Amino acid sequence: RKEVEQDPGPFNVPEGATVAFNCTYSNSASQSFFWYRQDCRKEPKLLMSVYSSGNEDGRFTAQLNRASQYISLLIRDSKLSDSATYLCVVIPTGGFKTIFGAGTRLFVKA
Amino acid sequence: DTAVSQTPKYLVTQMGNDKSIKCEQNLGHDTMYWYKQDSKKFLKIMFSYNNKELIINETVPNRFSPKSPDKAHLNLHINSLELGDSAVYFCASSQAHSGQYEQYFGPGTRLTVT
Numbered sequence: 001r002k003e004v005e006q007d008p009g010p011f012n013v014p015e016g017a018t019v020a021f022n023c024t025y026s027n028s029a030s031q032s033f034f035w036y037r038q039d040c041r042k043e044p045k046l047l048m049s050v051y052s053s054g055n056e057d058g059r060f061t062a063q064l065n066r067a068s069q070y071i072s073l074l075i076r077d078s079k080l081s082d083s084a085t086y087l088c089v090v091i092p093t094g095g096f097k098t099i100f101g102a103g104t105r106l107f108v109k110a
Numbered sequence: 111d112t113a114v115s116q117t118p119k120y121l122v123t124q125m126g127n128d129k130s131i132k133c134e135q136n137l138g139h140d141t142m143y144w145y146k147q148d149s150k151k152f153l154k155i156m157f158s159y160n161n162k163e164l165i166i167n168e169t170v171p172n173r174f175s176p177k178s179p180d181k182a183h184l185n186l187h188i189n190s191l192e193l194g195d196s197a198v199y200f201c202a203s204s205q206a207h208s209g210q211y212e213q214y215f216g217p218g219t220r221l222t223v224t
Contacts, residue, residue, distance in 0.1 A: 032211045034211075043215035043216060043217050045215070046212050049212065087153065091211050096158045096160060096206055097155065097168075098158075098211075100154070100155075102151070102152050
């Protein structure tokens, strides 16, 4: 089993749609969780941290379920500019190792 | 001002050569990383340095040797390059020692070995 698993997609959605990405992790001792976004031929960029209480940043909502070892990202009112690969990131206890999921590709179409 | 910078951006070289990639961060972070992103786009950590000390070495061949002259710099030297080393190499930094694990990435170095 991979340490971090994501649905690779691609997800093809129209503008204005709501789309949800899921990520599961295997190490129950993991301590920090993030979503990153990577555009084609660019570096990954931090999108948001993920907390058990859930957190929201504009159209983006992230949620962590420690019991199920599951992380989610919800994008509302999708824009063309949201087209990218979304990477789930898990940091185990200790804080120096970082595990990236393989990414979920999103295409938003007009 | 660029927060995390890498040079060169592109590197094309032949098998067997030795090459270096440089990374600098001006964020005042205490931890720096090297990642490899292969043709399948999977991003994998190679090394993690905290305050110039090696913390993580993820079973990388010893042809790869990182060097951190100070907290703001982490260079990667690769000996005897092989075809399989072709990839994009990303440098990143964070304030991990202080519990702030958000990482900021450089623009990447696209290495092609022919």
